[in-house]
Amino acid sequence: MSRTPVTDGAGLTDQSASRRESRVPSLRRRLAAAAALLVAALTALAIPAPAAAEDATPSAPTKVTFVLGIKQDIDSLNPYVGVVASAYEAYQLMYDYLINSSDKDFSPVPGLAERWETSTDGKTWTYHIRKGVKWSDGKDLTAKDVAYSFQRSIDGETENGQYGNYVSLITKVSATDDYTVVIETSAPSPSMLRLLVPILPEHTWKDIDAKEVSTFTNDTNPVGSGPFKLVEAKANQFYRFEANKGYWGGAPKIDELVIRVYADDEGLGQALRNGSVDMIQDVSAAVWESLRNVPGITTSDSKYPGFNELAYNLGAQTVENKPIGNGHPALKDKRVRLAIDTAIDRKTLVDKVLRNHGTAATGVIPPLYPNWHWTPGDAARTFDLAKANQMLEDAGYKKSADGIRVGPDGKKLEFRLFGREESEFSKDNVAYIADWLSQIGMKATVSIMSEDKLTAVIGQGEYDMFEWGWVVEPDPDFQLSVFTCDQRSYVDAGEIAAGWSDSFYCDASYDALYQQQKTLLDPAQRTAVIKQAQQKLYDDAVYSMLYYYNNFEAYRSDKFTGFTPQPSDGGSLVFQYGTYTYLNLAPVSKTTDTGSSNTLWLVLGIGAGVVVLAGIVGGVFLMRRRSTADERE
């Protein structure tokens, strides 16, 4: 779930993951958790003092540290490489953007550009850059850095793969003076205030050439201008950021921000309970609910612009219309997809999987963006197994002796259904869907695979159906581009490379709608076209939309205050399009320090646990000794 920019022609295979909501790889993390627990226990036993000191606020007692617990590790701190949501959270902390999205309602507000104007033909945009902004190494941030960052996203292959969609209409970027940037476009674009390209310092990045950029880690003292500065990074463990007290948007009230990586939901929940983290997010409904009545903890099921879907292989082809992969031909038949769609009870999914913290989904733009969101109203398809059966019957898919329907081409309706190892939600969803399909004469063979593997499989077209989700940007352009013909896979040096499309939908009238909205400046007109595009997707059952979900967040309200939702009406507190919470966070009271006593108890607890464990092991060992001694008699 991230706001990775869009590639124009086609994204690299692994980039598809970036837009995807991504919940945690359970296995690896769980092993890591076990190992971490062991290490923690050993440390606690051997040297309890340093272990305690590490958790309590280090060095100066006045230093205020906020710890955010996450499950998904930052894959790269290099903003041209990273693909997961947590990586984009780090970029927001380290760097600035031209225009920001407001915390109130996502509307564009000044970022590095304090004001802007556009020419009468709408093709030339002038951005006036804030004066007096400094890089963290003390140098001035100027329009040249802005122009450099945009030019790099246009020219560089890796860079364009990451931020291509924002610059696809741009023909020229220039810094006319130290504080003015002029961007010219080939056509008027409604998205010129939504250019999420991070502004990087030219003086350090010019040394990173086109070849090096794809492997550059950017984890040692990166120079940035954002509200926080990265000081220490340990992959899969923690990321320590220091507040930029001279930030143009106001100095953060905390001194230090630590993002700590946890293994799983249970681990996160326990860490919040015992105070070793101050906030957690994207945890399962069950863990979140268990925290609701814990004193000192406040929970929030925040509105979030994400949805989950069941996606179909509509007949995988490359952009040159060359068939690839091995999708089941019956899924090209719209009537089959509509029948499947009718056999999915979204109410049950919302009820059981999300525990009612979400709503049934229709259009691909979530209701959190009310201007763009489309809903079929009374024309919505409703759950009806009998009707679904009848639809298949009418379409000529008759049941064979074993109860599985057979198509007119003689092929059985036996499908592969892929779910994601990383997500409990996904596993639940595919289990439910497989169950419903079995009730309409279909057979779904479920495989659970890693998101990496699934991304590759989708790109090759080697699937029938899968479950995944998207997090949608404030501007709908990217989400709609996913369904265009150009986003299908393409052949690069003899290999099939993936675009953003995961349905291989290709429809000329849809493409026309997409292109139309890209240059419509009138919001009402653009909205109408965007809604039309969503209806087209719904009518063609390109996806079976499952639900819009809330982000489950919980935090220590006894220790910190200032959590700022986006949008302000019950929105997400972190992983926003902005850094509002981090800027506003403040300790509740400087004298209360419940953390250290909790830490002490934790250490004592672990110590006691180790002693008990040692006792058991020792006991077993003694018993074994005794029994072998018996045998030796």
Next chain:
Amino acid sequence: MSETLTPRGIVRARRRAALAAFWRTFRRDREGMTGLVLLALFAFVALAAPLLADESGLSLTRATGPVLAEPSFEYPFGTDKYGRSVLTLVIWGSRISLLVGLAATLISMVIGTVVGIASGHFRGVAGGALNRLTEWFLVIPFLPLAIVLATVFPPDVPKIVAVIIVIGVTSWSGTARLVRAQVFSIEERPYLERARALGAGHWQQMSRHVLPNVMPLVLANTTLTVSIAILAETTLSFLGLGDPLRISWGRILDNAYSGAVISTGSWWWVFFPGASVVLVVLGFNLCGRAIERILDPRIKSRV
């Protein structure tokens, strides 16, 4: 009686007598009998699952119970987060857990026995190489190897088959070592020398003379390996590497853990499947130890 006249008949009669003697001794072994009763109980549950609990109780969409309900008269083992009866899950889970355990053990025993006999029989480079291979598998930590294998298995192979094979091919080395040591002692016996003198080939020696003599050892070892295999299946399932859509005990534990069983305090969701694993493993161990005691005269004389 005609069979006493033929050599085969004599062998058969002798084996039957040995079996009867074995059963008499086993029956007197209290631990062994406890284990056997436990196993019989679980075997019954697994075989009679369709009679004991309706399979539709495994279906998510047809679950009728309340979510995470404590054990009650209606749901003796409580319910899980989908509203399914944990008792039904445990009953049906016994099938997969036992099936995987037994099938994996079969693979493990076949590989272990073949490699063990071959490496004990062939003294030269071939035997040495096989022995090195065995040692190599012995020193690789089991869990990481099993995880790697389970992860790289082709996706079109059913996960349950993958798990069986993974456990099978990672757990044979101990058996191979045991068999090899036994083969060494058997190969020194005069009747093998005689067989060699009479011109018996390698295959004849191994299959007609060595194998029957290591078989009791293999059988005793099998019983112990099953419990390891069941634990391995539970472990892999718990780590999310099992067959996600077939309910096994490990899968119930995995579901429970990811379903926030600790945070919600729904102990029944882990206790009953966990206790089942413990009891079955205990059963196999008790039986295995008893068989070992009976077959190994050195242990027997000292008991």
